[in-house]
Amino acid sequence: MTSEEISRGIAELGPWFYRFEFGNGLQTTPAIPETVVDIFDTRLRMATSAIDAHFGNRLPAIDCLDIGCHEGFYSLAMAKRGVGRVFGVDAREENLNRARFVAKAMGLDAIDYKQGRVETLAADQGRTYELTLFLGVLYHVEDPMRCLRQVAAVTRELCILETQVVDEVEGFSEWGSREWTRPYQGILAVIDETGEFDAGNRETGVSPMATCPSPKALLFMLKQAGFSRAEILVPPADAYEQHARGKRVVCAAYK
């Protein structure tokens, strides 16, 4: 693409969610506050250190599925890092159109984007991927367990998951009699995203109801979904403030 074509595409497809730099001073400007933009870099650094530790020099030989890929920020990062082939899936065609433009403008042809929902991922894909990314999506879906089972079904080795989490709630529930009790395995909060959803926000789930897990609930659910081991990664010292405070977590889940 010529600089003129890139410049026109940036203007026509905006507003943008991420910053993409195309060289020659051409770039997109994220519509979110500058103070929040750091979130993308923290996630990327945490994800890539777990990915490198697991795959080492195998990256060119693996395929990656970026679930809820939005404008393709992380798909692009994986392709640039040398992952063999990257596939991005998102519920919103309007996000994918931007993702396709960015990949084309950067001359990256190792990425394919396709519309789809995480709720039906396994049947839609009909295959597995050594690496899956499930970043910033879990807390926007109304049926997180169904989604995690789908993500586990398409993951062959490692899934990097990032999500907002709610404060831990622990205790015991009565279970049929005051003498019988069961411990809670963390908590799932129910969140109303009606306002954002009805306003056409491009980051919400596909329905106005969302849920948000506590860290213990997340780890328990990942095990139930079919991952043999899952761990919450320690954020770097200069992490985005929400990761630093443990309000968002990045998880490595292994098959």
Ligand SMILES: C[S@@+](CC[C@H](N)C(=O)[O-])C[C@H]1O[C@@H](n2cnc3c(N)ncnc32)[C@H](O)[C@@H]1O
């Ligand atoms: C908050 S954005 C996160 C984007 C990106 N993964 C990141 O971490 O920066 C959520 C993305 O997931 C997509 N999405 C939401 N619900 C989805 C679903 N049920 N299936 C597939 N994509 C979904 C949205 O369209 C949006 O692009």
